[in-house]
Amino acid sequence: MEDLSMSEVKIFPAELGPSGWLETSSFKTHQFHLRHEILDKYDFVVVGGGYGGFGAAWRFAELNPEAKVAVFEAIRIGNNDSGKNAGFLIDVPHAFGSDDSTLEDKKWCVQLNLSSLAKMRNIIKDHDLKVDWDDCGKYLAAYEPGAFKHLDHEAKDLDDLGVKYRYIEAEELSRRFGTRYYKKALFNPGTALVNPADVLRGMFTVLPKNVHVFEETPVLRIDDDGTEPIVALVNGKRVRCKAVVVTAGPFVEEFGLSKGPFCPVISFGALSRQLNEQELTDFKDVHPWGVTSAHPAGTTVRFTSDNRLLVRNGFIYPTWLSTSPERIRRSRRMLRKAFNNRFPHHKHVNFEFVWAGIIHLTMNSKPVFGRRGNIYYSSVGEGAGVVKTFTMGAYHAEWANGINSDVLEYLKNDKKPSWLPPEPFRTIGAECRLVWESMMAKGEI
Numbered sequence: 001m002e003d004l005s006m007s008e009v010k011i012f013p014a015e016l017g018p019s020g021w022l023e024t025s026s027f028k029t030h031q032f033h034l035r036h037e038i039l040d041k042y043d044f045v046v047v048g049g050g051y052g053g054f055g056a057a058w059r060f061a062e063l064n065p066e067a068k069v070a071v072f073e074a075i076r077i078g079n080n081d082s083g084k085n086a087g088f089l090i091d092v093p094h095a096f097g098s099d100d101s102t103l104e105d106k107k108w109c110v111q112l113n114l115s116s117l118a119k120m121r122n123i124i125k126d127h128d129l130k131v132d133w134d135d136c137g138k139y140l141a142a143y144e145p146g147a148f149k150h151l152d153h154e155a156k157d158l159d160d161l162g163v164k165y166r167y168i169e170a171e172e173l174s175r176r177f178g179t180r181y182y183k184k185a186l187f188n189p190g191t192a193l194v195n196p197a198d199v200l201r202g203m204f205t206v207l208p209k210n211v212h213v214f215e216e217t218p219v220l221r222i223d224d225d226g227t228e229p230i231v232a233l234v235n236g237k238r239v240r241c242k243a244v245v246v247t248a249g250p251f252v253e254e255f256g257l258s259k260g261p262f263c264p265v266i267s268f269g270a271l272s273r274q275l276n277e278q279e280l281t282d283f284k285d286v287h288p289w290g291v292t293s294a295h296p297a298g299t300t301v302r303f304t305s306d307n308r309l310l311v312r313n314g315f316i317y318p319t320w321l322s323t324s325p326e327r328i329r330r331s332r333r334m335l336r337k338a339f340n341n342r343f344p345h346h347k348h349v350n351f352e353f354v355w356a357g358i359i360h361l362t363m364n365s366k367p368v369f370g371r372r373g374n375i376y377y378s379s380v381g382e383g384a385g386v387v388k389t390f391t392m393g394a395y396h397a398e399w400a401n402g403i404n405s406d407v408l409e410y411l412k413n414d415k416k417p418s419w420l421p422p423e424p425f426r427t428i429g430a431e432c433r434l435v436w437e438s439m440m441a442k443g444e445i
Contacts, residue, residue: 007221007254007255007256008220008221009218009219009220009221009251009254009255010254011251011254011320011321011322012074012218012234012251012254013074013075013080013081013218013248013251013321014075014322015075015076015079016084016266016322016323016328016355016356016357017325017328017353017354017355017356018079018353018355019078019079019083019084019197019269019353019355019357020269020270020271020308020310020352020353020355021078021083021084021087021195021196021197021198021271022076022078022079022083022084022197022201023353024195024198024271024306024308025078025132025195025197025198025201025202026130026131026198026202027078027131027198027201027202027205028078028201030201030205032077032204032205032213032214032215033212033213033214034214035214035217035235035237037212038070038212038214038217038233038237038239039068039070039212039239040238040239040240041068041239041240041241042067042068042069042070042212042239042240042241043060043064043067043068043069043241043242044060044064044067044068044069044070044241044242044243044244044245044397044400045069045070045071045072045229045231045239045241045243045244045245046060046069046070046071046072046244046245046247046393047072047219047222047231047244047245047246047247047248047255048071048072048073048080048246048247048248048249048251049071049072049073049077049080049082049204049213049215050073050080050081050082050083050200050247050249050389051082051200051386051387051389051390051393052082052247052378052379052380052389052390052392052393053071053073053245053247053393054071054200054203054204054207054390054393055116055247055389055390055391055392055393055394055397056245056247056393056394056396056397057069057071057204057207057211057213057393057397058123058203058207058394059393059394059395059397059398060211060397060400060401061207061208061210061211063397063398063401063403064210064401065208065210066210067210068210068212069210069211069212070211070212070213070214070239070241071204071211071212071213071214072214072217072218072219072231072233073213073214073215073216073217074216074217074218074219075215075216075218076215076216077200077201077204077213077215078196078197078198078200078201079197081249081357081358081359081360082196082200082386082389083196083197083200083201084196084197084269084355084356084357085196085357085359085386086196086269086290086292086300086302086310086312087193087194087195087196087290087302087310088138088191088192088193088290088292088300088384088386089117089120089191089192089193089194089386089387090113090138090188090190090191090384090386090387091110091113091114091117091163091188091190091191091387092106092109092110092113092157092158092161092163092188092190092191093105093106093109093110093113093382093384101365101366101415103160103161105414105415106157106160106161107161108410109388110161110163112387112388112391112407113387113388113391114190115391116387116388116390116391116394117192117387119390119394120199120203120390121133123203123206124199124202124203127206129202129203129205129206130202131194131195131198131199131202131203132194132195132198132199132304132305132306133192133193133194133199134192134193134194134288134305135192136191136192136193136287136288136289136290137187137188137189137190137191137193138187138188138191138193138290138291138292139168139173139182139185139186139187139188139289139290139291139292140154140185140186140188140291140292140293140294141173141182141184141185141186141291141292141293141294142182142183142184142185142293142294142295142444143181143182143183143443143444144183144294144295144442144443144444145183146442147293147294147295147298147444148183148184148294150294150295151167151184151185151186151294154186155167155186158186158188163188163190164188164189164190165186165187165188165189166186166187167184167185167186167187168184168185168186168187169183169184170182170183170184173185175285175286176286176287176289177286177289177291177303178282178283178284178286178303179282179342179343181341181342182291185291191290193288193289193290193302195304196386217233217234217235218233218234219231219232219233219234219255220232220233220234221255222244222246222255222375224244224372224373224374224375226373226374227374228240228241228242228374229241229242229243229244229373229374229375231244242374242400243374243375243376243400244374244375244376245376245377245378245393245396245397245400246375246376246377246378247377247378247379247389247392247393247396248377248379249264249358249360249379249380250262250264250321250358250360250379251321252368252377252378252379255377257370257372257375257377258368258370258377258379260420260422261362261363261368261381261416261417261418261420262360262361262362262379262381262417262420263317263361263362263363263420263426263430264317264318264321264358264359264360264361265315265316265317265318265358265359265361265430265434266315266316266317266318266323266356266357266358266359267312267313267314267315267356267357267359268312268313268314268328268331268334268335268354268355268356269310269311269312269335269353269354269355269356269357270310270311270312270331270332270335270336270339270351270353270354270355271304271308271309271310271351271352271353271354272308272309272310272339272346272349272350272351272352273308273349273350273351273352274306274307274308275307275308275309275346275349279346279349280307282343282345282346283303283307286303288302288303288304288305289302289303290302290303292384293441293444293445294444295437295440295441295444296383296437296441297313297315297434297437297438297440297441297444297445298313298441298444298445299311299312299313299338299342299444299445300312300313301338301342308352309339309343309346309349311335311338311339311342312335313334313335313338313445314331314334314335315434315437315438316431316434317427317430317431317434318358319423319427321358323356327356328354328355328356329354331354331356332351332354334445335351335354336351337445338445339351341443359383360379360380360381360385361381361382361383362381362382362417362418363417363418363419363420364381364415364417364418365381365382366381366414366415366416366417366418367379367380367381367382367385367388367392367414367417368381368416368417369392369411369412369414370412371399374400376396376399376400377396378392378393378396380392381417391411392411395407395408395411
C-alpha cells in the first residue's frame with residue numbers, strides 16, 4: 001500500500017505570554033485526562049484542542065457514542081490561538097486581505113456560521129455551562145473620516161446578504177461605549193462576544209466520557225500506510241486509530257499536509273485589571289461591547305462583562321510561527337497608546353495581562369480543507385474565522401464517517417488558498433505589507 005507518512009514536526013505551538021482570557025476563566029484549573037491514561041488505540045484521534053478540534057471531537061462523539069476518541073493539544077487548551085483572539089464569534093464573513101469570495105460563497109459562510117453558533121449555544125445551554133458568552137452584536141467603527149468608506153463597503157455586503165445592521169453616529173456611540181473616540185460605526189447584532197478561552201475550555205469539559213482530552217501533549221508525527229494511522233507523541237507514546245483529524249492552524253504544514261499556503265500574522269493583546277467602582281462611573285449604563293476597526297490594521301477593543309478593557313493591535317510576520325518575550329514586552333507601547341487615546345480618563349489603569357497570538361491567514365482568505373488517506377486536515381484562512389474553524393472540524397468528523405452532504409461538498413470544493421512566493425521573499429513581502437497597512441491605518445490604531 002502507499003506510504004502516507006507525514007513529516008516530523010520541527011516547530012511546535014508556544015503559549016506566547018499569559019493570556020488574560022485563560023487566566024480569568026472559571027475553567028482555568030480544570031483537570032483533563034492525564035498522560036499516563038493514553039490508550040494504545042482509539043477509534044478517532046483529533047490533533048489540536050481549539051474550536052476546530054472541539055468541533056471534530058463533539059461530532060465524533062455524537063455520531064459514535066461507543067467509539068473511543070482522543071484529543072491531543074500541544075499546549076494548554078485556551079492558551080492556544082483559538083483561545084487568544086479578541087472573542088468575536090461572527091455570523092457575517094469579512095476578510096483581511098484579498099478575499100476573492102463570491103456572493104454565493106458569503107451566503108454559504110453566513111448559513112454555516114449561524115448553524116455552528118446555534119450548535120455551540122445549544123451545547124452550552126444543554127449542559128448549563130456558566131461561560132462568558134453574550135449575544136450582544138459587534139461594531140465596525142471608524143475614527144478617521146477616510147475609513148468611512150470601509151463601513152460603506154461592509155454595509156453593501158450586508159445589504160446583498162440580507163443581514164440587518166444600522167449606522168450609529170458619534171454622539172450615540174459615546175453613550176454606548178463610554179468613550180468619545182469613535183466618529184461612526186456600523187452595528188451588526190448577530191455576533192456573540194465571548195471570553196474565547198472560557199467558552200472553549202468550558203465546552204471541552206462537557207464532552208462525553210468516551211472522549212479523552214489531553215493538553216500539553218504535542219504530536220511529533222503521523223504515519224499512515226493506508227490502513228490504520230499511527231500518531232506518534234513527543235513523549236514516545238504511539239497511538240493507533242481509524243482516522244485522524246488535524247486542526248492545527250498553520251502548523252498543519254509541519255505535518256507535511258499542506259505546502260506553503262499561509263501568511264499568518266501575530267497580533268498582541270492586552271487586558272486591563274478590573275475597573276473599580278469609581279472608574280466605572282464613565283461606563284454607567286454601558287453594556288459589554290466589542291469594536292473591530294474599519295481598517296484591517298486598526299485596534300480591536302472590548303469592554304468586557306467583568307469590567308475590563310481589552311485592546312488588540314500590532315501585526316508582525318512570524319516566519320517561524322512564534323515570537324519572543326521581548327517582542328511581546330515591546331508591544332505594550334502601541335497597546336498603551338491605543339488604550340490611552342480611547343480612554344484618556346483611565347490612563348492610570350494598568351494592563352494585568354499582555355500576550356501574543358497567531359491569526360491564521362492565507363493570501364485570499366480561503367481555508368485549507370482536505371484529506372490524505374485516513375488523515376483529514378483543515379485551517380481557517382481569515383482573521384474572523386473562529387466559527388468557521390468549528391464548522392470544518394465537525395464536517396471532518398462526518399467525512400471520516402462516510403457521511404456526505406451538500407455542506408461537505410461545498411467545503412471540499414471551495415476555492416483554495418492562492419499562491420505565495422517562497423522564503424525569503426514571503427517574509428520580506430509580508431513585512432512590507434504590514435508596515436504599509438499600519439501607516440495607512442493612522443488613528444484607527
